[in-house]
Amino acid sequence: MVFYGNVVSLDRGGIIDYRYIVRVIFVIIWGIPAFMVVRGYLKMNTDDKKSAINDFMSRHFIFTIGFIVIGFFFTQLGTLFAVSIIRIMVLF
Numbered sequence: 001m002v003f004y005g006n007v008v009s010l011d012r013g014g015i016i017d018y019r020y021i022v023r024v025i026f027v028i029i030w031g032i033p034a035f036m037v038v039r040g041y042l043k044m045n046t047d048d049k050k051s052a053i054n055d056f057m058s059r060h061f062i063f064t065i066g067f068i069v070i071g072f073f074f075t076q077l078g079t080l081f082a083v084s085i086i087r088i089m090v091l092f
Contacts, residue, residue, distance in 0.1 A: 026080055030073065 041052060055061060 022080055026076060029076070 041049065044052065056066075
């Protein structure tokens with residue numbers, strides 16, 4: 001496997017854009033757990049749904065797990081759509 005800028009050349013002669021691979025990994029990392037959480041929430045009865053909502057809206061959850069997950073999500077989203085400084089310098 002050899003890297004040429006944005007393109008990865010495989011040993012068999014195939015060429016893959018690495019940004020495509022990063023997007024697929026992003027969807028897998030965030031899509032599968034989100035799908036599982038929503039599916040589990042929809043299977044709950046009404047009392048469990050109310051309890052889950054109360055837990056997610058509590059200050060303790062938001063200030064600990066909530067901010068960490070949002071920060072990690074935005075970090076990965078930023079690297080997904082990052083513009084390299086070399087590309088910017090080439091434009092000028």
